[in-house]
Amino acid sequence: MNQYERLYDETEQVNVRFIGFVSEHGRYDFGIIYTQMFFGKPLVVSMQTGRSSLLSQDDIENLEDLQRVYNLRSRNEAEEVATFLRHNIPSFILESEAELG
Template structure:
């Protein structure tokens, strides 16, 4: 098998697990902070296994949040975007 290893690093991370129910949906998230993503946070939806590497401005952009987490409605995306913009 021909494989070029690009990186193999181990580092400590900080992980926050958050679950909340809003007006439009329930969210169970893991938010990881690491130096590997240059100040961005890795946000994982534990229900769908979808994830995104986000900074503050990306978290505030509800259409992007809707696309990356494949949310059903704009309202659901606004709700998650609002939470993330205040919590990452």
């Protein structure tokens, strides 16, 4: 008997970018996985903690979520990471929005 319902099973070739930087609050190493899954949001993985999240430009603006998801110690640290991510996470338009616009 099948005990689960498969929601998706996709394989795709993706681009992965590894970026590390140092600020006054610490060292950060991220893997950014660019995929067409999940509405085109890249998967951003903190290499130090293993914590990850799907992020868009809008998601980056929520500093409290960034601080919680990536286990950042302070709001200042979250602001630094957000600034970095703003410059490294692409803006995107969903296909359905492009069709409407």
